[in-house]
Amino acid sequence: MIDKVIIAEDQEFANLSVQKTMDDLQVKQYDYAFYCDDALAKIKLALQKGEPYDLLITDLSFEEDGTPQNINDGIDLIRAVRAVQPGILILILSGQHRPADIHNLFENKEVDAYVRKARHDVKELKAAMQALSKGQQYYPRALAQLVKQSNTYEFTDFDITIIRLLNEGYQQNEIPAYLKQQHIKPSSLSSVEKRLSQIRDELGFSNNQQLMVFCSNAGLL
Amino acid sequence: MIDKVIIAEDQEFANLSVQKTMDDLQVKQYDYAFYCDDALAKIKLALQKGEPYDLLITDLSFEEDGTPQNINDGIDLIRAVRAVQPGILILILSGQHRPADIHNLFENKEVDAYVRKARHDVKELKAAMQALSKGQQYYPRALAQLVKQSNTYEFTDFDITIIRLLNEGYQQNEIPAYLKQQHIKPSSLSSVEKRLSQIRDELGFSNNQQLMVFCSNAGLL
DNA sequence: TCCCTCGATACGGTTTACCGTAAAAAAAAG
DNA sequence: CTTTTTTTTACGGTAAACCGTATCGAGGGA
Incomplete structure (x- = not known):
């Protein structure tokens, strides 16, 4: 009881x-x-x-x-x-x-x-x-x-890292340097691009701005 | 009473x-x-x-x-x-x-x-x-x-319109057509770009993603 | 009327983001 | 240790965003 x-x-x-x-x-x-x-x-x-x-x-x-x-x-x-x-x-x-x-x-x-x-x-x-x-x-x-609806996509730590960096004002081509410095495993610009593209795709967004707002609302930032 | x-x-x-x-x-x-x-x-x-x-x-x-x-x-x-x-x-x-x-x-x-x-x-x-x-x-x-804190910058109706459109997945070069259709006064791509640039500048953001998140948190979307 | 001012627009150049493909490296399987 | 599979990276082309400058045009003042 x-x-x-x-x-x-x-x-x-x-x-x-x-x-x-x-x-x-x-x-x-x-x-x-x-x-x-x-x-x-x-x-x-x-x-x-x-x-x-x-x-x-x-x-x-x-x-x-x-x-x-x-x-x-x-x-x-x-x-x-x-x-x-x-x-x-x-x-x-x-x-x-x-x-x-x-x-x-x-x-x-x-x-x-x-x-x-x-x-x-x-x-x-x-x-x-x-x-x-x-x-x-x-x-x-x-x-x-x-x-299911709002989180079909499971965000990895890597995802969250780059999304946070973007939100801090980093541009994509500055991110690899940061990742290397922090010894984070995939660190190439290509990987960053690919990941973002994949996330946008799965969530049905056409640009990163929507993704960022989504993450903000989901409490990921 | x-x-x-x-x-x-x-x-x-x-x-x-x-x-x-x-x-x-x-x-x-x-x-x-x-x-x-x-x-x-x-x-x-x-x-x-x-x-x-x-x-x-x-x-x-x-x-x-x-x-x-x-x-x-x-x-x-x-x-x-x-x-x-x-x-x-x-x-x-x-x-x-x-x-x-x-x-x-x-x-x-x-x-x-x-x-x-x-x-x-x-x-x-x-x-x-x-x-x-x-x-x-x-x-x-x-x-x-x-x-005062959260709204140092005074958003105009125009600002809010284009920010909403971006959040809906419009890209910047699609916005003029929409604005013309709605008979909204400044409607050129140039004006849209200029406005966004100005807002980013005044709020100290380096990209639109930050701006969108900011607006989302301020309840403008 | 003419001129001035200011905002809107058009345009060109540069940077950044986007997207596919292929090579290289790493991990897994045999 | 070799082969296969997967992941990461490098590269190149295209599209979009960014930014400055110049032109256009409406409204205000003399």
Whole structure:
């Protein structure tokens, strides 16, 4: 059973509603935090006391607001939490499409459930909680389609490197020098060109600009 | 006074919390909708009955979920509502930074208040409601800074048009034909090139890819 | 009316990106 | 160790983007 829950969510609106959902589901004890650091501290403290949380519900993107924080991102929080309490269940509650990110997190078994802030998110959260309490994952099938649609192409580290370089203002013929300097394996201009061409092809783009915007939206930059 | 409110927000979590805030503020009557079309219909009906809404609280981005809708975007909803009930107060409740969009909406007096879904959004919403009931606008000063930061460069309609075309896969030499067809004033390839070059220059970019990513992040696409 | 100014356009040259092919190198298979 | 396959690289031609300059044309002022 899921008796003890910690909610990490900076939007007060969402945080409140999740709390209310916990009430509805008769979760015995739940706490909440508006900052990643705060959530992590509570998880550590509970662990020390021998009363660990069963489940972390967290957003992916946290706003910076001037208060300096060590962790400012849901994915970083997840990794930090897994480091101190590997067995904790983790549910992502995210507003933005980040199919690529989500998919990776599931593939690496870093998370157990995903609920998108959208039309029927309350119902979704309840369904996810039920699945988790049965020991199942909760991975909406809509997401699988989305991953297929938007991420037919699997980006390699090499891809991401050159895309980042382009985004930093490098031109293609400057990239080989950089790659050689960093001892990255394929380093010829030809390889760079070929790779870009292939990616554009598979994603159906006619120029690099579209590709860059796509990568930007997918959170690769 | 603000006695009658309609909430257009597709995220159930946010929608519920806004309703709760209305309770807290002792708003006499409020309704809610998860779709733009539904919100507009309710506004029209209330108007016919002679009991119009005082305030529309709306998100900017609405998710498509298969149910076919006429309006699928907060900005379109705002314009449609203003067309039938020009005097209604409008408050935007948005999750994403869209400083450019928001700024424009205020400049054109299309909206009266803006609250960002973020750390203290409940408090913000209450403050905004109070300002509105006094006949004031609610434009967080943080936003003014953001607009300055992220929008040093003032994009013209022309700029946005060509940037959108590029993002759709047009190449530069195809753009003049499109511009002529749409009877847009400067339409030569030379003008397009010159404009892009100028923008890149002012923003310090060395290629169009960076520019596109920038515009994407600024919410111009 | 003429002249001036400014923006739009046309044009030419240069650079960069794009795309195919073939050679070379590396990895895998036998 | 040799052969086969795959990957990387080199090269060359074409197309697109980039950039400067010169011409054209509309609007404003004298």
